[in-house]
Amino acid sequence: MIASFQYPKSTVSEGFLAYSFSWEFTQVDNPSLTYPGAYRRVTVELKIHHLAVNALLKSSQIDEIEGGITLDHDNDSGFDEASSCAPAFRVLKQLIQRCIADAVASGNIFADAVLQHLYRWICSPASKLHDPAIHRVLHKVMKKIFALLLSELRKLGATIVFANFFKIIIDTGKLDLSAARAYCDCLLKAVQARDLFEWIELEPLQFWHSLLFMDQYNYGGILDKAEVQSSSDDTINEPQVDIISSWNIAEYLPKETQDHFILVVSEFLYIPWKYLLEQTALRTTGRDGTSCTQSITVAAAENLESCITEYLKDQVGIGHYFKSYSNLLGCFHCSNCFLLLWQISKYFTEKLLRIVNDILQHFKRNRTDTINAATNESSRPSGPNVHTSDPALEFIKHVCAVLALDQDVQHDILRMRKNLLKLVRVKEFAPEAQFHDPCPSFTLPNVICSYCNDCRDLDLCRDSALLEHEWRCAVPQCGQPYPREQMENGLLQIVRQREKLYHLQDLVCVRCRGIKADHLAEQCGCGGSFRCKEDSSEFQSRMQLFLKVAAGQKFQFLHDCVSWILEVR
Numbered sequence: 001m002i003a004s005f006q007y008p009k010s011t012v013s014e015g016f017l018a019y020s021f022s023w024e025f026t027q028v029d030n031p032s033l034t035y036p037g038a039y040r041r042v043t044v045e046l047k048i049h050h051l052a053v054n055a056l057l058k059s060s061q062i063d064e065i066e067g068g069i070t071l072d073h074d075n076d077s078g079f080d081e082a083s084s085c086a087p088a089f090r091v092l093k094q095l096i097q098r099c100i101a102d103a104v105a106s107g108n109i110f111a112d113a114v115l116q117h118l119y120r121w122i123c124s125p126a127s128k129l130h131d132p133a134i135h136r137v138l139h140k141v142m143k144k145i146f147a148l149l150l151s152e153l154r155k156l157g158a159t160i161v162f163a164n165f166f167k168i169i170i171d172t173g174k175l176d177l178s179a180a181r182a183y184c185d186c187l188l189k190a191v192q193a194r195d196l197f198e199w200i201e202l203e204p205l206q207f208w209h210s211l212l213f214m215d216q217y218n219y220g221g222i223l224d225k226a227e228v229q230s231s232s233d234d235t236i237n238e239p240q241v242d243i244i245s246s247w248n249i250a251e252y253l254p255k256e257t258q259d260h261f262i263l264v265v266s267e268f269l270y271i272p273w274k275y276l277l278e279q280t281a282l283r284t285t286g287r288d289g290t291s292c293t294q295s296i297t298v299a300a301a302e303n304l305e306s307c308i309t310e311y312l313k314d315q316v317g318i319g320h321y322f323k324s325y326s327n328l329l330g331c332f333h334c335s336n337c338f339l340l341l342w343q344i345s346k347y348f349t350e351k352l353l354r355i356v357n358d359i360l361q362h363f364k365r366n367r368t369d370t371i372n373a374a375t376n377e378s379s380r381p382s383g384p385n386v387h388t389s390d391p392a393l394e395f396i397k398h399v400c401a402v403l404a405l406d407q408d409v410q411h412d413i414l415r416m417r418k419n420l421l422k423l424v425r426v427k428e429f430a431p432e433a434q435f436h437d438p439c440p441s442f443t444l445p446n447v448i449c450s451y452c453n454d455c456r457d458l459d460l461c462r463d464s465a466l467l468e469h470e471w472r473c474a475v476p477q478c479g480q481p482y483p484r485e486q487m488e489n490g491l492l493q494i495v496r497q498r499e500k501l502y503h504l505q506d507l508v509c510v511r512c513r514g515i516k517a518d519h520l521a522e523q524c525g526c527g528g529s530f531r532c533k534e535d536s537s538e539f540q541s542r543m544q545l546f547l548k549v550a551a552g553q554k555f556q557f558l559h560d561c562v563s564w565i566l567e568v569r
């Protein structure tokens with residue numbers, strides 16, 4: 001199918017060569033949306049099933065919505081791959097339509113199996129159903145459906161926290177778990193009712209009471225542990241929870257400070273949540289017992305509220321946050337709240353100041369040892385836990401970056417950060433005080449479990465399970481080992497493709513940034529000289545990444561190949 005493409009020879013557009021060669025492989029990039037922040041209300045993680053089947057069946061509708069751009073059948077330029085594979089795409093669609101009819105009408109298990117495995121077969125180069133062009137067209141339609149699904153969810157009042165082809169995390173905006181569950185059911189029913197999403201199934205995986213989300217590999221949260229919804233005990237008992245800390249960036253902190261980091265971040269999640277829980281309980285009991293006195297104290301409460309607002313402005317810490325929450329609950333009239341607010345507002349600042357002091361003391365004591373060991377240190381391979389800069393500074397940067405995710409208290413956190421940085425004698429806006437994610441990232445898209453068909457994008461550098469050499473399906477009930485050889489092969493293909501792209505890259509003019517069109521010209525028309533579009537150091541750092549993955553996972557062939565590429569330069 002690829003051989004039948006006609007390249008227009010007269011035009012040389014930017015990256016033309018690179019584009020034509022990238023056709024040889026089906027490496028597609030799955031979209032991934034991340035909205036970092038602190039979500040203090042119930043969030044739910046939804047797993048998406050059957051996106052590919054739905055996309056295939058609804059492709060003509062998408063085509064209509066888009067005005068025929070996706071599957072343009074009458075494109076006469078011959079350059080459009082969608083038009084060249086349109087007949088095959090139609091046949092595939094008919095097959096799936098018939099399978100759906102069979103599976104629904106007569107419960108045919110073979111038809112069902114075809115539907116279950118469709119996307120894996122289309123993705124896998126070893127499969128007979130695999131065709132790069134069809135895969136790309138289907139992927140394009142999937143992207144459109146996915147975007148429409150997200151906008152539908154937003155229209156229904158959900159806030160997207162994170163979304164990719166395999167899962168969506170949404171903020172329900174509810175404080176109460178049962179309300180969130182009801183909202184979630186309602187939301188899913190509404191989505192299912194839309195004809196465009198007829199075959200998509202959204203399965204609620206888990207509920208979070210509170211979630212601090214940086215990205216897919218850096219988050220912490222209070223996870224609801226109740227497996228089944230117990231209707232009777234739900235209101236009386238305290239909800240069963242787990243505090244989850246999944247911070248990949250913490251791996252890059254010095255060992256001694258990692259526990260402090262996890263503790264502070266967990267408390268940052270837990271204390272406000274606990275407070276909220278207590279206040280909710282207080283409010284409900286208050287309504288039962290002392291409902292008559294409440295009306296009297298309203299005026300007094302308003303007075304007190306303004307006083308406290310003034311007072312809290314002078315405080316450093318997260319007082320502001322509690323103020324907004326207390327307003328929400330309307331419970332400023334009890335002195336207990338006031339005391340608690342005052343205690344907590346200073347809590348994190350004091351705690352962090354103490355920890356940073358401890359770290360400074362600790363490392364000052366060990367400095368002499370470190371200097372003695374420095375000669376051995378330099379010869380060690382660079383792993384996650386090898387730190388080069390000041391441990392106290394690293395700790396401050398990491399903790400503040402995470403705490404500042406909460407928009408409500410960002411100002412307080414930044415002020416606290418300034419004070420903490422004073423301790424290590426670093427200026428607030430100095431380049432070394434800026435936080436960068438220390439971990440490089442490489443994503444292998446569409447890794448599909450051959451047993452349970454769970455599909456995911458694997459980040460080979462940041463996925464904690466992979467780093468522990470467990471190349472297994474992450475679905476708790478499955479755990480099927482991934483085919484290592486296939487994955488190594490996939491990585492090898494990517495390495496070779498990148499190398500090829502590097503060698504075939506365009507030359508750009510230094511002066512006017514135009515692409516070199518002639519073969520033999522030494523200079524651009526404007527008089528500027530040419531340089532490579534992709535810098536060699538950039539390419540090399542990419543290859544180093546693959547070398548690290550290969551060494552970590554003991555992929556011998558990949559290791560040889562990449563080290564050979566690096567040697568040549």
Ligand SMILES: [Zn+2]
Binds near residue numbers: 449451475480
């Ligand atoms: Zn599996």
Ligand SMILES: [Zn+2]
Binds near residue numbers: 514528
């Ligand atoms: Zn030029």
